[in-house]
Amino acid sequence: MLFEMPELPWPKDALAPLISPETIDYHYGKHHRAYLSKLNEILLKDKSLQGKTLEELMVSEGTPLFNNAAQFWNHSFYWKCLRAPREDNHPEGLIAERIDDAFGNFESFQVRFAMAALGQFGSGWAWLTENSEGELKIEQSSNAGNPLVYGHKPLLTCDVWEHAYYIDFRNDRAKYVAAFWQLINWDFVASRLSK
Numbered sequence: 001m002l003f004e005m006p007e008l009p010w011p012k013d014a015l016a017p018l019i020s021p022e023t024i025d026y027h028y029g030k031h032h033r034a035y036l037s038k039l040n041e042i043l044l045k046d047k048s049l050q051g052k053t054l055e056e057l058m059v060s061e062g063t064p065l066f067n068n069a070a071q072f073w074n075h076s077f078y079w080k081c082l083r084a085p086r087e088d089n090h091p092e093g094l095i096a097e098r099i100d101d102a103f104g105n106f107e108s109f110q111v112r113f114a115m116a117a118l119g120q121f122g123s124g125w126a127w128l129t130e131n132s133e134g135e136l137k138i139e140q141s142s143n144a145g146n147p148l149v150y151g152h153k154p155l156l157t158c159d160v161w162e163h164a165y166y167i168d169f170r171n172d173r174a175k176y177v178a179a180f181w182q183l184i185n186w187d188f189v190a191s192r193l194s195k
């Protein structure tokens with residue numbers, strides 16, 4: 001009844017040279033795994049929580065249960081948003097059309113998403129989400145926050161906790177966010193669209 005680590009969708013050197021295997025060793029192997037361990041510890045202590053889905057456990061923001069369940073969800077999702085770097089990496093087809101409809105064009109989407117990622121004070125996440133009307137939005141969340149709590153469906157996320165970039169980019173979050181554009185798995189993002 002406990003949760004298990006998801007496998008990475010690619011080998012740990014797949015994101016190099018932008019994100020190193022060392023970052024993956026720490027970020028996936030230590031940080032992500034620690035959230036899972038703490039989540040499972042909580043479930044072992046409170047059997048009434050066992051059998052619930054991860055999303056059902058992500059309800060009371062700021063509690064240890066929320067923080068560990070949401071960070072486990074967020075990281076499992078983040079890995080799926082990434083793939084090996086491509087210099088000319090941009091969305092195509094329906095997801096490209098939906099981004100153009102919502103933000104004018106891909107370049108203005110990039111500017112606004114980067115503002116969310118860079119403007120998030122301290123640890124958190126930048127998100128592209130879809131609301132119940134099918135509209136795309138850019139959102140920020142602090143710490144473990146996840147837009148699912150507000151009924152918004154995550155399509156894409158960028159982890160802006162320092163542990164996501166400190167080994168490869170030191171304190172330069174802007175350089176990490178600039179590199180992020182080459183790493184987005186747009187096929188995965190497109191697969192998240194509801195319609």
Ligand SMILES: [Fe+2]
Nearest residue numbers: 031159161164
């Ligand atoms: Fe992280």
